[in-house]
Amino acid sequence: MQIPYILSIIVFLPIVAGAVMLFIPPKNRDLIHRFALAVGLIAFLLSLVVYFSFDASGPRYQFVEKYDWLPALGISYHVGVDGITAPLVLLTGVVIFTGVIISQRIDDRPREFFSFLFILASGVFGVFTSLDLFALFFFYEIAVFPMYLLIALWGWKQTREYAAMKLTLYLFIGSVIALVGALAMYFASGLNTFDMIALEGANFSPEFQNLWFPFVFFGFAVLGGIFPFHNWSPDGHVAAPTAVSMFHAGVLMKLGAFAALRVGIMLMPIGAQTHLPWIILLTLVNVVYGALIAMVQTDFKYMIGFSSVSHMGLVTMGFATLTPQGYLGAGVQMFSHGVMTALFFAVVGMVYDQAHTREIPKLGGLVKYMPFAAVAFIIGGLTSMGMPGFSGFIAEFPIFLGLWDSQPWIAIVAAIAIVVTAAYIMRAIGRVFFGELPPELEGHMHDIQPSEKLALGVLCAFMITIGIFPNVIVPIVQSGMQTVLALLGVG
Amino acid sequence: MFGSITAEMILAVLPEIALLVLVAIVFIADLILAEKQRGNLAWIAAVGLAIAFLLTLLFARPDAGGEQVWGGMLRHDWLAFIFKLLFLAAALLTTLLTVGWTSIWRKGEFYVLLLTSTLGMTLMAASADLIMLFLAIETTSIPLYIMAGFMTEDDKSAESGFKYLLFGAMTTAVMLYGFSLLYGFAGTTNLYEMAAALSVAQVPGPVLVGALLLILLGFGFKVALVPLHFWAPDVYEGAPTPVTAFLSTASKAAGFAVLARVMIAAFPSILADWQTIIAIAAALSMTLGNAVALTQHNIKRLLAYSSIAHAGYALLGVAAASELGVISVVYYFLVYAVTQMAAFTIVIIVWHKVGSDEIEDYAGLSRRSPLLGVAMMLAFLSLAGVPPLGGFIAKILVFAAAVQSGLVWLAVLGVLNAIVGLYYYLIVLKVVYLSEPKDTKPVPVMRSHAAALITTIALVLVLGIVLAPWYGWAAASAAALF
Numbered sequence: 011m012q013i014p015y016i017l018s019i020i021v022f023l024p025i026v027a028g029a030v031m032l033f034i035p036p037k038n039r040d041l042i043h044r045f046a047l048a049v050g051l052i053a054f055l056l057s058l059v060v061y062f063s064f065d066a067s068g069p070r071y072q073f074v075e076k077y078d079w080l081p082a083l084g085i086s087y088h089v090g091v092d093g094i095t096a097p098l099v100l101l102t103g104v105v106i107f108t109g110v111i112i113s114q115r116i117d118d119r120p121r122e123f124f125s126f127l128f129i130l131a132s133g134v135f136g137v138f139t140s141l142d143l144f145a146l147f148f149f150y151e152i153a154v155f156p157m158y159l160l161i162a163l164w165g166w167k168q169t170r171e172y173a174a175m176k177l178t179l180y181l182f183i184g185s186v187i188a189l190v191g192a193l194a195m196y197f198a199s200g201l202n203t204f205d206m207i208a209l210e211g212a213n214f215s216p217e218f219q220n221l222w223f224p225f226v227f228f229g230f231a232v233l234g235g236i237f238p239f240h241n242w243s244p245d246g247h248v249a250a251p252t253a254v255s256m257f258h259a260g261v262l263m264k265l266g267a268f269a270a271l272r273v274g275i276m277l278m279p280i281g282a283q284t285h286l287p288w289i290i291l292l293t294l295v296n297v298v299y300g301a302l303i304a305m306v307q308t309d310f311k312y313m314i315g316f317s318s319v320s321h322m323g324l325v326t327m328g329f330a331t332l333t334p335q336g337y338l339g340a341g342v343q344m345f346s347h348g349v350m351t352a353l354f355f356a357v358v359g360m361v362y363d364q365a366h367t368r369e370i371p372k373l374g375g376l377v378k379y380m381p382f383a384a385v386a387f388i389i390g391g392l393t394s395m396g397m398p399g400f401s402g403f404i405a406e407f408p409i410f411l412g413l414w415d416s417q418p419w420i421a422i423v424a425a426i427a428i429v430v431t432a433a434y435i436m437r438a439i440g441r442v443f444f445g446e447l448p449p450e451l452e453g454h455m456h457d458i459q460p461s462e463k464l465a466l467g468v469l470c471a472f473m474i475t476i477g478i479f480p481n482v483i484v485p486i487v488q489s490g491m492q493t494v495l496a497l498l499g500v501g
Numbered sequence: 502m503f504g505s506i507t508a509e510m511i512l513a514v515l516p517e518i519a520l521l522v523l524v525a526i527v528f529i530a531d532l533i534l535a536e537k538q539r540g541n542l543a544w545i546a547a548v549g550l551a552i553a554f555l556l557t558l559l560f561a562r563p564d565a566g567g568e569q570v571w572g573g574m575l576r577h578d579w580l581a582f583i584f585k586l587l588f589l590a591a592a593l594l595t596t597l598l599t600v601g602w603t604s605i606w607r608k609g610e611f612y613v614l615l616l617t618s619t620l621g622m623t624l625m626a627a628s629a630d631l632i633m634l635f636l637a638i639e640t641t642s643i644p645l646y647i648m649a650g651f652m653t654e655d656d657k658s659a660e661s662g663f664k665y666l667l668f669g670a671m672t673t674a675v676m677l678y679g680f681s682l683l684y685g686f687a688g689t690t691n692l693y694e695m696a697a698a699l700s701v702a703q704v705p706g707p708v709l710v711g712a713l714l715l716i717l718l719g720f721g722f723k724v725a726l727v728p729l730h731f732w733a734p735d736v737y738e739g740a741p742t743p744v745t746a747f748l749s750t751a752s753k754a755a756g757f758a759v760l761a762r763v764m765i766a767a768f769p770s771i772l773a774d775w776q777t778i779i780a781i782a783a784a785l786s787m788t789l790g791n792a793v794a795l796t797q798h799n800i801k802r803l804l805a806y807s808s809i810a811h812a813g814y815a816l817l818g819v820a821a822a823s824e825l826g827v828i829s830v831v832y833y834f835l836v837y838a839v840t841q842m843a844a845f846t847i848v849i850i851v852w853h854k855v856g857s858d859e860i861e862d863y864a865g866l867s868r869r870s871p872l873l874g875v876a877m878m879l880a881f882l883s884l885a886g887v888p889p890l891g892g893f894i895a896k897i898l899v900f901a902a903a904v905q906s907g908l909v910w911l912a913v914l915g916v917l918n919a920i921v922g923l924y925y926y927l928i929v930l931k932v933v934y935l936s937e938p939k940d941t942k943p944v945p946v947m948r949s950h951a952a953a954l955i956t957t958i959a960l961v962l963v964l965g966i967v968l969a970p971w972y973g974w975a976a977a978s979a980a981a982l983f
Binding site for chain 1: 867868871872875882887888889893897900901904905909912913916917919920923924927930931934935968969972973976
């Protein structure tokens with residue numbers, strides 16, 4: 011199916027819808043919710059169209075649109091998707107749709123809630139599709155900012171102000187540091203363009219790359235949750251309302267990893283080769299330490315938050331292996347983890363809404379009351395553990411292959427995380443869904459709404475489909491990563 | 502002295518002529534109108550300024566290169582043109598804001614002062630001669646001193662006017678001494694002959710830097726740079742809020758127009774020295790302005806300190822001493838002026854309802870008046886430099902100019918400061934969105950205030966999304982200096 015201007019529609023539909031929403035009278039709650047659902051659904055369908063019309067054997071960038079924006083400085087509105095971003099666009103569509111469904115119970119200022127959520131979605135779509143460095147920053151900051159209000163206004167009362175501010179400051183510090191690096195690249199290239207495809211051929215001197223790569227890479231990787239700048243992430247996830255946690259862990263963290271790849275690694279490949287071999291140690295800390303900390307959490311949501319830190323570590327670790335397998339795995343992991351963690355946070359939200367506690371020891375026996383959610387959580391859990399048959403396997407197996415090829419010792423240490431992950435996931439499933447329902451929860455628990463089942467079903471469908479038919483994603487990601495590998499001169 | 506007066510010369514001072522006519526009209530209207538009808542004075546001034554704005558926009562557009570007119574007193578170029586439009590627009594918005602402000606509204610003399618000060622600013626932006634420059638600065642400043650102290654029954658306002666006058670007179674005197682030294686070295690008062698004359702006279706660098714420092718004392722005071730900023734918070738807080746809005750936008754922009762022109766035209770021989778001085782002033786202004794803004798509880802003081810920080814960011818563009826640097830300064834002020842005006846419009850709207858400028862009284866503004874809450878969010882986020890608002894582009898441009906000129910340390914300091922700024926703007930937004938309102942009644946908005954707010958917020962968005970035309974204006978201004 012060919013829809014003209016499809017990427018522009020995807021990018022601007024949410025923000026325009028968000029602005030329009032602000033003029034719906036606040037009393038008209040049904041209309042607000044239905045309008046939000048419709049926008050979420052359209053975004054989801056359009057992202058499906060993009061993904062399934064993407065031709066892995068076709069040109070590198072597809073659905074390209076380019077218009078001058080500020081020609082004097084070589085800034086253009088230039089969008090397109092490649093094999094790396096096509097799955098990410100789809101991921102964003104999935105999470106916005108399921109997130110809106112899960113948010114149907116928001117009753118404090120739903121209009122503003124959905125409006126900010128959609129502004130954020132536009133920013134995310136913009137970052138994934140931008141081929142212009144300036145536009146990438148433009149959308150990146152649009153994506154980061156609404157988080158503050160979404161968490162501070164609708165988040166968990168006890169920590170929301172602290173967590174929202176911490177998250178915003180961390181991410182903005184990261185992005186402005188990266189910005190200085192990007193400006194340095196712009197002037198050093200002498201090309202007078204922000205076009206990233208042109209900048210790939212700028213041949214920055216090795217000294218320049220070695221100096222600036224860490225600024226740009228870490229500036230973005232903060233949002234990817236890289237150690238030691240991961241600290242904002244679990245606090246932010248826990249304080250955020252359910253849909254925002256889904257969006258945040260599911261999509262926003264990918265934004266960081268993706269931008270670190272797109273701007274850091276792809277524009278400064280020599281710098282990447284110098285620095286990534288030691289950065290891999292940091293990602294190792296992410297993976298192992300994140301899993302260990304998740305293990306000792308008694309708060310259900312903190313556990314998932316730290317598990318995200320651990321799993322996102324695998325993405326940057328995949329980059330840092332500098333091997334074809336590593337990059338393939340990282341690309342798939344971005345999608346797989348996004349869907350999986352969105353599902354986790356959705357289920358945690360459903361449990362909390364009814365039980366009003368997230369303490370794992372205070373929960374139990376929920377499988378009898380919400381069997382659908384329990385099964386969905388178990389599917390997510392299996393994905394998280396990297397079980398064959400689920401998307402997690404398709405992602406993690408190549409990462410470990412690549413790791414073994416490049417730095418075997420790190421692979422051995424990182425493998426600890428697999429065991430630990432299995433342990434905390436199994437423990438959570440056992441404690442929360444099986445066993446006896448604690449007496450104080452008697453009468454509070456009931457099944458989830460059909461619409462919520464639909465949301466969880468959609469998320470599970472992606473994990474299983476990719477697990478069984480890896481060919482729906484692997485060739486696409488491979489085609490995208492080929493360019494990265496060519497730039498790096500490996501593979 | 503001028504030879505014959507040509508059409509070109511008349512068009513060059515078209516805004517000044519329009520303002521002068523308007524001053525006369527307001528004077529006469531003040532005499533004719535009965536006490537009750539004098540509320541219309543604001544409208545007369547507003548319509549007059551709108552006409553002046555349009556006339557300037559349509560007919561006073563200079564050639565690309567720019568040329569000196571009126572015997573080398575003024576320069577008719579894009580830099581002057583853009584800033585004149587900016588001052589006229591700022592004055593127009595200020596008149597809209599005065600409507601309903603008891604001690605100002607219905608006072609003909611206030612509008613006369615406002616228009617006279619605007620006239621001084623338009624001359625400041627175009628001055629090509631030290632003597633003209635001095636006269637223009639005085640024409641701008643003296644009415645401002647009176648306007649700041651206009652609420653004579655209010656102690657803070659009186660204090661504000663007096664403080665502004667004392668510090669202003671002092672620094673102007675020092676600046677004038679600097680001018681006289683400069684004339685002594687160069688033997689000319691024309692800024693554009695200064696550079697050549699100074700190099701012929703072979704004035705030693707350190708001596709020239711000394712004279713420059715004296716001059717910078719005057720300019721730095723006008724734009725409230727650290728360490729010449731101490732007057733700003735008190736004056737901003739005490740002055741009637743419409744005056745504060747005018748002071749912190751138009752007056753600051755006028756100072757920067759002069760700063761950019763004088764530095765680049767007259768002092769190429771000590772470029773490295775003045776770059777360092779300006780860079781240090783920028784670093785101090787950003788850091789101190791933002792740091793102190795963190796502790797403020799009064800919104801006008803917060804905006805005062807934040808405006809000190811903003812002057813610091815804009816100085817990055819001056820310190821870059823490049824074409825992109827001047828472009829960034831011009832763009833910065835286009836954005837900053839409309840954003841700051843939007844912020845002060847909201848401050849005035851809220852003041853009319855709650856009678857206070859304390860930040861805690863903004864609690865729950867978004868619940869009381871959701872659209873006003875959104876407007877405040879957009880204005881403050883633009884100040885913080887968040888896209889898709891104008892502030893983002895403005896900040897990127899000044900940082901880009903700094904990086905291009907090798908001032909990477911300053912750019913890094915700048916972006917870190919932007920984070921501090923973001924923090925305190927978010928704190929205000931948190932109060933607006935999160936705190937429970939003490940009173941849930943909506944905040945009424947007068948029609949003139951609504952007009953000002955809608956215009957400025959729309960401009961904040963337009964400046965942030967549609968970039969090429971305004972960048973083209975800024976580039977034309979910069980080209981006129983190099």
